Amino acid sequence: MKKLLAATALSAFALAAPAMAHFQLVYGPDMNVRKPVQMPLKLIFWHPFENGHAMDMGQPEEFFYVLKGKKTDISDSLRPITFQGANNESAAFEGVLPVKRNGDYIVGLVPAPYYEGSEDIYIQQITKTFVNKGGAPTGWNEPVGMKTEFVPLNKPYNVIAGSTFSARLLSGGKPVVGAEVEVEYLAAEPDMEANAPSEVTARPMPGGALVACTDENGVFTFGIPKAGFWGFAALGSGPDTEHAGKELSQDAVIWIKAFDLE
Amino acid sequence: MIRKIIPQILMAGVLAGSAGTALAHTPLCACYDNGDGTVLCEGGFFDGSSAAGVRIHVNDTDGNIVIDAQMDENSEFTFEMPDGKYSVMLDAGEGHRVEITADDIY
Numbered sequence: 001m002k003k004l005l006a007a008t009a010l011s012a013f014a015l016a017a018p019a020m021a022h023f024q025l026v027y028g029p030d031m032n033v034r035k036p037v038q039m040p041l042k043l044i045f046w047h048p049f050e051n052g053h054a055m056d057m058g059q060p061e062e063f064f065y066v067l068k069g070k071k072t073d074i075s076d077s078l079r080p081i082t083f084q085g086a087n088n089e090s091a092a093f094e095g096v097l098p099v100k101r102n103g104d105y106i107v108g109l110v111p112a113p114y115y116e117g118s119e120d121i122y123i124q125q126i127t128k129t130f131v132n133k134g135g136a137p138t139g140w141n142e143p144v145g146m147k148t149e150f151v152p153l154n155k156p157y158n159v160i161a162g163s164t165f166s167a168r169l170l171s172g173g174k175p176v177v178g179a180e181v182e183v184e185y186l187a188a189e190p191d192m193e194a195n196a197p198s199e200v201t202a203r204p205m206p207g208g209a210l211v212a213c214t215d216e217n218g219v220f221t222f223g224i225p226k227a228g229f230w231g232f233a234a235l236g237s238g239p240d241t242e243h244a245g246k247e248l249s250q251d252a253v254i255w256i257k258a259f260d261l262e
Numbered sequence: 263m264i265r266k267i268i269p270q271i272l273m274a275g276v277l278a279g280s281a282g283t284a285l286a287h288t289p290l291c292a293c294y295d296n297g298d299g300t301v302l303c304e305g306g307f308f309d310g311s312s313a314a315g316v317r318i319h320v321n322d323t324d325g326n327i328v329i330d331a332q333m334d335e336n337s338e339f340t341f342e343m344p345d346g347k348y349s350v351m352l353d354a355g356e357g358h359r360v361e362i363t364a365d366d367i368y
Contacts, residue, residue, distance in 0.1 A: 036294070036368045100368075102292045102304055134292050137310040 021182045024125035031157035031257045036100045043093040049184040049204045054090035058112030066106040066144040084196035102134035113243045122243040127253040148238035150254035159258040166221040175218025179234045183210035186229035227260045289360045291352040293367045305352045312337040317353040
């Protein structure tokens with residue numbers, strides 16, 4: 001019996017371990033708005049597919065949006081919050097995106113490097129998400145000059161569930177060939193009032209992290225099977241490789257939203 | 263008379279649909295109260311193209327055109343707010359019109 005228990009515990013651990021992917025989240029429930037709004041956004045460093053462990057964030061290095069090629073710093077809007085994860089609390093942030101004119105608001109976050117003790121490395125996930133006002137497309141498919149970033153080849157804020165999403169991975173403005181891109185579904189969208197996960201709508205797959213690779217043009221494609229938010233992370237795609245005397249994994253993260261065709 | 267008109271409308275719809283780009287060429291417009299007695303409107307199309315040069319007019323509640331103009335090279339138009347209630351129409355031709363009522367001016 002003891003052996004069986006131990007075997008079960010081991011296999012459970014083995015199953016759970018590879019699914020653990022860190023994902024920096026920049027989350028607002030709506031990527032498509034019609035009216036001007038001061039939109040709150042939650043910055044949470046998390047394991048969103050498994051509604052898992054949440055990590056403490058330090059004060060972000062940059063928080064901004066780009067509209068029609070113009071970059072605006074909104075880091076003054078940041079204030080610390082505590083995210084009540086399913087199993088632990090973590091230091092997170094809330095910011096405000098001022099949405100007025102029509103167009104694509106490309107929101108960028110450069111978080112402080114996070115020390116991951118289990119790997120003895122720092123992780124910095126440079127993250128991009130989108131809010132569109134009024135249906136006017138004004139640059140979602142253009143790079144915004146991040147050290148490393150995904151540039152979408154499909155409009156990222158109204159992907160149809162069942163279709164595909166493609167993006168080009170850049171580092172220092174150049175395509176990154178043969179990079180592994182981890183894919184996660186936001187299984188429990190954060191409750192904007194409670195700063196806690198809401199209902200869990202999906203669970204991670206067996207076999208570990210979902211992975212797609214970039215081709216010779218730095219492009220990956222992934223079929224989007226389900227409505228909701230999907231995140232993509234390229235690990236170590238950025239040009240910086242060291243922080244505070246330790247290895248730095250400088251990653252690119254992008255979030256998209258898919259809808260059922262009804 | 264009505265019978266004659268309906269097929270024409272249907273035909274216009276068929277033509278618009280068969281044009282292919284027509285769906286993507288749906289106009290969009292948003293207007294903002296500048297707080298100084300003027301209103302700024304910005305226009306465009308769902309495919310991202312500019313509405314520069316497209317007709318825009320301001321109507322009173324009786325449907326009379328009180329301001330008749332064109333979007334500027336930035337696809338924008340600013341006008342003095344008229345007295346009383348009004349609406350704004352971006353008019354890119356048959357099947358390509360979008361009306362903004364006073365309730366949708368922010």
